[in-house]
Amino acid sequence: MARNATSAGGGTGTGAGAAVPERLLAEATRLFAERGYDRTSVQEIVEAAGVTKGALYHYFGSKDDLLHEIYGRVLRLQTERLDAIVARDTDVRGRLAEAAADVVVTSIQNLDDTKIFFRSMHQLSPEKQKAVRAERRRYHETFRSLIEEGQRDGHFRPELRPDLVVDFFFGSVHHLGTWYRADGPLSADQVATEFSDLLLHSVQRP
Numbered sequence: 001m002a003r004n005a006t007s008a009g010g011g012t013g014t015g016a017g018a019a020v021p022e023r024l025l026a027e028a029t030r031l032f033a034e035r036g037y038d039r040t041s042v043q044e045i046v047e048a049a050g051v052t053k054g055a056l057y058h059y060f061g062s063k064d065d066l067l068h069e070i071y072g073r074v075l076r077l078q079t080e081r082l083d084a085i086v087a088r089d090t091d092v093r094g095r096l097a098e099a100a101a102d103v104v105v106t107s108i109q110n111l112d113d114t115k116i117f118f119r120s121m122h123q124l125s126p127e128k129q130k131a132v133r134a135e136r137r138r139y140h141e142t143f144r145s146l147i148e149e150g151q152r153d154g155h156f157r158p159e160l161r162p163d164l165v166v167d168f169f170f171g172s173v174h175h176l177g178t179w180y181r182a183d184g185p186l187s188a189d190q191v192a193t194e195f196s197d198l199l200l201h202s203v204q205r206p
Contacts (some may be wrong), residue, residue: 023049037120071117104192115177
């Protein structure tokens with residue numbers, strides 16, 4: 001199990017002066033993206049990070065702990081932001097639009113992390129796979145609560161199944177890694193705005 005690893009967005013860089021967990025995560029992410037999880041050895045990771053195997057095992061315990069943490073730090077960030085959005089005492093339509101845009105932006109900002117994870121999740125231990133699914137389910141349930149709230153308030157179409165709305169939307173979000181390019185014609189904010197608008201218009205009453 002990962003120990004003392006930093007969360008997404010809270011680091012101090014990934015250069016030589018960065019903390020050891022940050023360097024390990026940065027190099028593991030780069031190597032997994034370039035070579036694949038199964039073709040990257042622990043030795044290659046520690047050499048790239050400029051640390052010893054002992055340091056890696058102190059912070060992470062195993063290579064699959066690194067893979068778990070690569071995705072886990074993104075999910076923690078997204079969960080914290082979603083919880084804050086849901087808790088606001090504002091119009092549910094605005095909160096749903098903001099939540100939808102936020103998950104798109106944070107997914108694009110951490111696209112390598114999410115691509116690596118979805119490509120390699122099956123290589124985690126069964127226990128870690130179960131934990132990740134539980135964490136993702138909690139996130140989706142919180143997002144779904146916005147749909148349900150909007151239906152209760154009469155803003156959203158009552159005939160929609162909230163679980164299918166969530167599955168449809170996140171299917172598109174998870175597909176970002178197959179086509180989005182940082183040097184492409186659309187910025188993360190532009191994609192987020194369009195995704196958010198599409199979701200909101202699809203659930204609102206005519």
